[in-house]
Amino acid sequence: MAEQTFIHRSLFLVGFILVTILIIIGRLYYLQIYEGQHFRSLAEGNRIALQPNLSLRGEVFDRNGVALAQNKSTFRITLMKEKGTDINQALENLEPYIYISAEEKENILKRSRKRQGLEPLTIKDHLTWEEVSLVEMNLEDLPGLSIEVGHMRTYPKDELVAHLLGYVSAPSEKEQEADPVLTIPGIAVGKVGIEKQLDKDLRGIPGHKQLEVNAGRRIVRELSDFPARSGKPLTLTIDLRLQEYAVERLAEHESGSAIVMDVNNGEVLAFVSHPSFDPNLFVDGISHHNWRELMDNVYVPLTNKAVSGTYPPASTLKVLSVLGALESGIVNEDTTFFCPGYMYIGSHKFHCWRKHGHGAVNARKAIVESCDVYFYEVAKKMGYESLKQVYEEFGLASKQLWQYPHERSGLVSSEALKRKKTGHKWTVTDTILSIIGQGYMLATPIQLAVVAARLGSGKMIEPQLIRTKENPTFPSMNVDPHALQVVRDAMSAAVNSPQGTAFRFRLKEGAFAGKTGTSQVRRITMEERARNLARGTHLDWKYREHGLFIGYYPAENPKYAISIVLEHAGGGSKAAMAARDIITKIQELEKEDAGETETH
Amino acid sequence: MLEKLRHINPYPLAVIFLISSVGFVLLFSAGGSSLMPWALKQFIRFVVGMAILLAVANIDIRFYFRVAYIFYVVTFLLLILVELMGFVGMGAQRWIDLYIIQIQPSELMKVALVLALARYFHELDSAKVSRLKNLILPVLMMALPALLVIRQPDLGTALVLLTVGACLLFLAGLSLWYFIAAGVGAVSSIPILWNFLHEYQKQRVLIFFDPGRDPLGTGYHITQSKIAMGSGGFFGRGYGQGTQAALNFLPEKQTDFIFTMFCEEYGFVGAIGLISLYVVLIMYGVRVAMLASSTFSRLVAWGITFSFFIYMFVNMSMVIGLLPVVGVPLPLVSYGGTAMLTLLMGFGLLFCVDLHRNVKLPQKVIGLF
Known part of the structure; x- marks a missing residue:
């Protein structure tokens, strides 16, 4: 073979070998130096679990x-x-x-x-x-x-x-x-x-x-x-003994909620939404059957009505309306209006709940007997803006619990709200409806309890669900103390004086104060009014009126605030009765606790 | 009788020992800092292999010239024997069990092919190399064992046989047109060859082009290999500190993927060091070939050297993801008996050529011997 060819081709092969080795080294450089950090972290990920x-x-x-x-x-x-x-x-x-x-x-x-x-x-x-x-x-x-x-x-x-x-x-x-x-x-x-x-x-x-x-x-x-x-x-701040009783007491009705709060520190002692459900069903995934059953229940047991049920506050709002009216100075405690049982605004006839009227009504009587015409007169005389401020100061239209799931804020009617809903201007009719807690007014039971607690203590109470070491304290409310006293006296009389709407439900010993409310679910027809069927007991359950009650106990130096909402119970007196029973239980428990401390 | 061995070049011998020592250390580490199950066996094989190397080097080159064809024929028969009665090892038929030692004829064939081709071209008039009829025999000598080896199936060895054969044809002075034609032919026959591949071989090739194809199956090896390699970084993680290898993320770490383990433990620096040792050995082989005076000696030296290079190149390229995984060991380092023995036997031939660089060989031999 030719010597030259062999040498040339040998040199070519040597060159080929060196080039391939350089390629390998280049690849190693890429893997180990250039991407080394990346691959090292991958190796760590491989081995560490x-x-x-x-x-x-x-x-x-x-x-x-x-x-x-x-x-x-x-x-x-x-x-x-x-x-x-x-x-x-x-x-x-x-x-x-x-x-x-x-x-x-x-x-x-x-x-x-x-x-x-x-x-x-x-x-x-x-x-x-x-x-x-x-x-x-x-x-x-x-x-x-x-x-x-x-x-x-x-x-x-x-x-x-x-x-x-x-x-x-x-x-x-x-x-x-x-x-x-x-x-x-x-x-x-x-x-x-x-x-x-x-x-x-x-x-x-x-x-x-x-x-x-x-x-x-x-x-x-x-x-x-x-x-x-x-x-x-x-x-939690809950007292299970009271909770248990409240649950039992509400079981007499189809649907509703009850809240008891400590007036001075806002601790919630009972928190009931009725009917209830068994939370254990959900822990491991609820069965289809159980889920359907809960969903099909017309009394919506899964809804937490205490915070997400919103109801027209109806007559319970009248206490705040009187307070606002007195504070504005447009009326004082002696200002009286005559109630014939109705009043005309323009051509529209507004009825009082008592067909034959209350006669001369002052601020106190307006609360005690819940006269509607008094409020119509007030509405004609004063602007709505200052009243709205009072409602809001007592906690309406704002959430009361910090980040609590499903809590709704409710509504306080306002000019802006009406314009948004209907596109129409605010009229005196709107003031009339708002001031008696109808119209665009919606409150949750927890808000109603806060209203009661703030009225009872005069302080900006906020509800507490968790017990903490330091007792929460709250600043005084910015209200006229004299006006507040008039309202409180009236609330006491509403339960404890013979004319009061809740007189039948007063306590045998001790006294609580409060205000009932009956909120219409549908408009009362002329025919029903004529037949005196306004309370709606003849109607299907879901068209009957809600029964509301807000109050505190004792009437003097209150310790407990309470709010009761009974859905479609037909009227506020049912709610007042439930409140009375729960307060009786509170008295019992107080005695029990006092007895325990004595024996210790 | 061992007179000649006094003249043997000690430096490449030292390099062979150094490279093999890298293997011992890695196998010791892979065995969890234990001589068992790999390091000691490998060392014993090395000692036996060195004895074979010296023995092979000591025999006169003319002997190899004479037995070249007979050695080839015997080895070829052994390959057929494996095909007929070999048993299945590692999922592939490669071994003949001689009770004392297991022989892998495909490994022997690498040496036999080099000897046979070298003799053929030695005897052929260099002016007639490029004649087509003179090519029939050498091509058959390459192709028949390659086909048998592929059937085993051992794609790696088949590729080594074909490349080493091609290398010798190239050095023998075959016209470059043949190589161009073969290249074109090879590329155009890829689709046909594809159908002859085993499913797992196809998978390996496909995954080579797209390792993400099957990250937990066949692609797993190469992905884990790259991770191990890369995590070694510049200086490596140190002896026994390669987590990828130690925790068995790296498959076949003691055989085909031993270079990966080496790179994980000793880093880029270590890799350059090891590659340098290989280059030194290759250059020694080239020098022996260039200095030899007969065509037979030159081609034998080059054939041994080039197959050594092909081993190294294919193994490294496959573990760093430059070539598909074909199952070729890292020469002198990977754990494995026949590979170690045949490599050292090959080096024995290289040293033999070096010792007999001035021996003239007859142009024509009558008869087989």
Whole structure:
């Protein structure tokens, strides 16, 4: 062979070899130096697995330490899924011991496909003791399966405090998007009530272990452990004894709510929305049947009426209207108007609830006997703006609880609101309707309780649901003390004087003050008025009038404020009667507590 | 009798030992700082291999010239034997169990092919190399074992056989037009060859072009390899500190992917060091070829050197994602018996050529010997 060719071609091959080696070095430079940091972090991600560790949810108690929400241990079978683990095989192995329906199996397989990470797959939760022991005894035949202990929220008082407390349940996808912590398997999140309002506090901080794992996802060693921090326990202001009674008392009616507040520090002692539901149904996912039943109930048990039911305050608002009128100076306590039972404004005839009239009516009598014509006269004389300010100062049209779920703010009618709703100008008719608590006036039971508490204490009371160490104090209200005294005297007389609308429901011993209200659900027709059927007892339940009552006890130096709303109960006297019974219970409890301190 | 070995060049021997030592250290680390299950066995093989190397180097080059064809034929028969009765190891038929030692004829074939082609071109008048009829025999010598090896299936070895053969044809002075024609032919026959590939081989090729295709299946190896490689950075993570390899994210870390493990533990610096050692050895081989006086010696030296280079190049390129995963070990470093023995045997031939650089070989031999 030609010498030259061999040398040339040898040199060419040497060049080829060197070039390819340079390419390899270039690639190594790219991988190790240029992208080195990136690949190193990928390597860390490969070997480090996070194993979340759920925190125990804070327990909730009533003011006397009675447990309202607790955690109970639950047992579940889990499958550690590693490379090569066959779920179908595991389910088959389990078959002789635990019944798993075809539907459940489908569900398990679906979850196993979606799942990632180290978290073991739950096969069945809430095992009975028998199931636990059966599985434990036969664990050797069940490779990959193990029993794990978890915790489940439980509400020992069932439906007694359901609305106030709310419940927890598995987080929705939307909630998980907003808060990645909620993607931890098995975590529960507050859905409504206190459980939702103070979810972050109650939830605590889930911990996690950093584990070094090998390619088979087997744990090699623990790198670090951040233990979970349990949620804060909460003590509510509720007194379960009073709550229990109030629930029982409201059960005499179809639907309604009752709130009792401490007049001086705003602590809510009873918080009832009736009818109620069992929050335990929701914790593990409510069944379709139970859900339908709750949804189909015409008395809407799932709605927290104490904060999201809005009602025309009707005559209960008259106390604030009188206060506003006296404060404006347009009328004083001795100013009287004549009530013939009706009044004409223009061509329209406005009726008083008492067909034959109240005669001469002053401020006090206007409240005691709830005369409508007095308010029509006031409405003709004064502007609405200053009255609106009074309503708002007493808490109407604003939310009373901090970030409490589903609380509605209600309405106080105003010129702007009317224009928005109807496009029409404000007229004296609007003032007339507003001043007696109809028209564009809507209040929630919690707002009505606040009105009562502020009237009773003269302070800017705000309702408290959680007991804190320091007793909250509130500034005095910016109202004329003399005017307030006139109103308070009248409220006392409304219950305790023979002319009062609630005289029948006065206490045997002691005295409470208050004001009833009957709010129309539909317009009273001329024919009904003529037949004296205005109270509507002849109507279908849902067309009957709401019964309202606001008040405080004792009438002098009050300690408790109360608001009662009975949906479609037919009138305010029913509400006054319920209030009287609840106050009687308060007296009983006071005696009980006093007796206890004596014996100690 | 061992007189000649006194003249053996000690420096490339030292480089061979150094490269092999990298293997020992890595296998020791891969075994969890233990001689078992890999490091000690590899070392014993190295010692045996070195003995073979010296023995092979000590024999006169004329002996190899004479036995070249017979060695090739025997090896070829062994390949057929594997095909007929070889057992399945690692999912592929590659081994013959001789009770004492397992022989992988495809490894021996790399040496046999080099010897046979070298002799063929030695005996051929260099002016007639490019005649088509003179090409029939060498092409058959390459193609038949390559086909058998592919059937095993061992794509890597088949590629090495074909490239080394092509290299020798190139050096023998074959007209460049043949290479151009072969290149065009190869590219245009890709779609046909594709159908002959096993499903897993197709997968490897597809995943080479798109590793995201199957991150947990076949693509897993190469992805994890890149991660391990990259996480080594400039200085590496240190002896035994490569988490990817130690935690078994890296498959086959003791065999085909040992370079990845090396790069994870010793970084870019280590990789440059190891590659430099390989280059030194390759350059020694080239020098031996250039200094040899007969065509047979030149082609044998180049053939051994080039197959060594091909091993290194294909293995490294595959673990850094430049070539599809074809299953070629890193020469002298990867764990594996026959590879180590045949490589050292090949180097024995290289040293033999070096020791007999001035020996003249007859142009024509009558008979097989």
